[in-house]
Amino acid sequence: MGCALWNTLFGDVGRNALSGGDVVKEGAGGLKYFGSATDNSELTDTAYLALLSDTTDFAQITPGNGQKWDSVEKSQGVFTFTKGDEITALAAKNSQLVRCHTLVWYSQLPSWVSGGTWTNETLQAVMKNHITETMTHYKGQCYAWDVVNEAFDDTSSAAFRNSVFYQAMGEDYIRIAFETARLADPDVKLYYNDYNIEYTGAKAANALAMITKLVNGGTPIDGVGIQGHYIVGKMPTGSDITKNLEAYTALGLEVAITELDIRMNLPSTAADLAQQSTDYATAVNACLNVANSGCVGITIWDFTDKYSWIPSVFSGQGAACLFDENLVKKPAYDGVVAALTAGKKSGSASSNVVATTVASTQSASSVVPVSSPVVAVPAISSSAVVSSTIAIPTASGFTTSYIPAQTSSQAAVEPSVSSEIPSATSASAPVATSEPVADEDDCE
Numbered sequence: 001m002g003c004a005l006w007n008t009l010f011g012d013v014g015r016n017a018l019s020g021g022d023v024v025k026e027g028a029g030g031l032k033y034f035g036s037a038t039d040n041s042e043l044t045d046t047a048y049l050a051l052l053s054d055t056t057d058f059a060q061i062t063p064g065n066g067q068k069w070d071s072v073e074k075s076q077g078v079f080t081f082t083k084g085d086e087i088t089a090l091a092a093k094n095s096q097l098v099r100c101h102t103l104v105w106y107s108q109l110p111s112w113v114s115g116g117t118w119t120n121e122t123l124q125a126v127m128k129n130h131i132t133e134t135m136t137h138y139k140g141q142c143y144a145w146d147v148v149n150e151a152f153d154d155t156s157s158a159a160f161r162n163s164v165f166y167q168a169m170g171e172d173y174i175r176i177a178f179e180t181a182r183l184a185d186p187d188v189k190l191y192y193n194d195y196n197i198e199y200t201g202a203k204a205a206n207a208l209a210m211i212t213k214l215v216n217g218g219t220p221i222d223g224v225g226i227q228g229h230y231i232v233g234k235m236p237t238g239s240d241i242t243k244n245l246e247a248y249t250a251l252g253l254e255v256a257i258t259e260l261d262i263r264m265n266l267p268s269t270a271a272d273l274a275q276q277s278t279d280y281a282t283a284v285n286a287c288l289n290v291a292n293s294g295c296v297g298i299t300i301w302d303f304t305d306k307y308s309w310i311p312s313v314f315s316g317q318g319a320a321c322l323f324d325e326n327l328v329k330k331p332a333y334d335g336v337v338a339a340l341t342a343g344k345k346s347g348s349a350s351s352n353v354v355a356t357t358v359a360s361t362q363s364a365s366s367v368v369p370v371s372s373p374v375v376a377v378p379a380i381s382s383s384a385v386v387s388s389t390i391a392i393p394t395a396s397g398f399t400t401s402y403i404p405a406q407t408s409s410q411a412a413v414e415p416s417v418s419s420e421i422p423s424a425t426s427a428s429a430p431v432a433t434s435e436p437v438a439d440e441d442d443c444e
Contacts, residue, residue, distance in 0.1 A: 033299075037062040037063070102145075
């Protein structure tokens with residue numbers, strides 16, 4: 001196809017850039033952007049840079065690594081923003097929107113953080129300072145920040161990950177991170193970002209339980225990102241992705257696909273590439289089909305196999321991107337264009353979600369006041385994967401003091417899923433399912 005990705009959404013009027021923190025035009029299904037991650041070492045490749053800067057394809061950029069803790073604050077209290085600044089400057093030059101990534105994550109931490117001896121108070125102070133300094137530096141440059149990344153582990157019970165932050169502060173580090181982020185920048189969108197939370201199962205249920213608890217406790221959170229690191233022919237169904245995303249939009253949040261790539265065994269075959277095209281279209285359609293235009297954007301985790309993180313992490317796998325190693329468009333590119341074109345022609349997505357804001361759901365009496373220990377999830381499609389209520393600690397449990405591992409919070413579950421979000425120290429077996437376990441460790 002000759003159409004470009006983002007131009008497909010707006011045609012000759014083009015893509016609207018980030019201006020004063022607002023995106024004022026929307027494309028197919030309410031999308032505000034289609035974009036790509038990138039990394040600093042790639043920007044010396046002039047052919048690559050020209051494609052990345054083509055705003056008819058990419059209206060948005062995510063710094064893959066340049067804003068992570070080990071890049072920004074390698075030594076305590078010494079902040080270096082050079083790498084992140086290079087990418088935000090490129091985006092500003094091109095009038096591209098920026099999703100900033102990421103503030104609090106268990107991985108890619110400098111050794112003084114990951115190997116330090118911390119109390120609740122000392123690590124909380126360090127975390128707050130890191131968030132505040134980083135967000136203040138980039139204030140006004142980001143559409144959204146991934147505030148907390150990958151808080152759940154990959155065990156069968158999807159426990160809270162036993163990170164240095166969890167060890168010192170319990171799950172309360174998540175609330176504290178979002179509250180600190182909002183103080184640092186009142187205007188930017190604040191996201192929780194994770195992988196495999198769009199599959200039916202414990203991780204999806206526990207993530208929804210946590211986010212519901214945060215929302216009903218008044219924690220400032222604006223969105224949830226699903227990363228979308230998939231395997232050709234083995235990704236979740238489009239309807240499952242949409243239903244899980246709509247569980248978050250029912251809480252008044254926006255959602256986005258934040259790190260999309262779809263890998264395969266190498267060498268690739270024509271059949272693999274054709275299936276990959278179908279799978280990319282499935283992911284795009286899943287976003288477009290979220291009710292009330294609740295899915296606002298799609299970011300691919302770099303656009304070319306030349307710089308994909310997959311081969312270095314998943315032995316024998318790769319070819320996960322829209323362009324091949326020679327910067328030539330693959331069938332997957334055409335699949336995305338076709339999905340965006342169909343979405344533009346069909347207009348708005350379905351509208352089966354009742355609530356679009358937290359305030360409206362509460363005024364509709366579908367939520368018990370937050371002081372109650374039982375808080376109902378706002379009404380969602382009857383086919384969604386969550387139950388109607390989540391038992392959570394009372395609001396008084398949200399304090400800045402240490403909170404032990406969660407014992408009373410009930411996840412929204414299916415009958416086969418544990419009713420509690422396990423603590424990070426719970427003994428649980430590794431995941432024994434066919435769904436991929438793929439995070440972004442050492443990506444790019």
